[in-house]
Amino acid sequence: MQSLITAIVEHDEAASFLAWPGDFELDRKDHVEDVHLASGAALEGFAGDGAGGTYFFCGSGGEERPVLYADSEGSAALVAIGLEQLLQLLLVAPWWRDCRAFTEEESRELAAEYLEDMPDLAARRNRAATALGLDLPTEAEALAALRRVATEAGKDFILIFTPEDTPYDRLIND
Numbered sequence: 001m002q003s004l005i006t007a008i009v010e011h012d013e014a015a016s017f018l019a020w021p022g023d024f025e026l027d028r029k030d031h032v033e034d035v036h037l038a039s040g041a042a043l044e045g046f047a048g049d050g051a052g053g054t055y056f057f058c059g060s061g062g063e064e065r066p067v068l069y070a071d072s073e074g075s076a077a078l079v080a081i082g083l084e085q086l087l088q089l090l091l092v093a094p095w096w097r098d099c100r101a102f103t104e105e106e107s108r109e110l111a112a113e114y115l116e117d118m119p120d121l122a123a124r125r126n127r128a129a130t131a132l133g134l135d136l137p138t139e140a141e142a143l144a145a146l147r148r149v150a151t152e153a154g155k156d157f158i159l160i161f162t163p164e165d166t167p168y169d170r171l172i173n174d
Helices: 004-010 012-019 083-092 104-117 121-132 139-151
Strands: 035-037 043-048 054-058 066-070 075-081 159-161
Touching: 004 012, 004 083, 004 121, 012 083, 012 121, 035 043, 066 083, 075 083, 075 139, 083 121, 083 139, 104 121, 104 139
Parallel strands: none
Antiparallel strands: 035 159, 043 054, 054 066, 066 075
């Protein structure tokens, strides 16, 4: 089976959607600071966003590993268990960073802002999902999974700013 990273590289339309509105690019994998996980588990940057944030695989293995997101402001959260779950989130709710209450109403309001600028968002999203071979959850399902991962499993994934040995703030709180 083809890896999702390879599929993104090979499908320009999927990579384009993930770049915007997803704000996810595979060539932005270097984090702005020296960091490590408190547990000592491996940390591998594999993608980033335009504001200096980085997506990391945690632990050993492949694309099924937990994914931690760290922004450039000193906050971090576990956002997915595996690349597939992360891509589903980015495809159905690319505005997830602004969705603090994790409600359908909040997500609808944010979606409306994106749709003003990108009326073909749903069609582009669906083509990207097809190119990547992904089934898409609803926005509510994707945001509920994000909240669950960040507040439950995420408690075991504390990112540390190595030079000062201090933890990053929690990007997503209970």
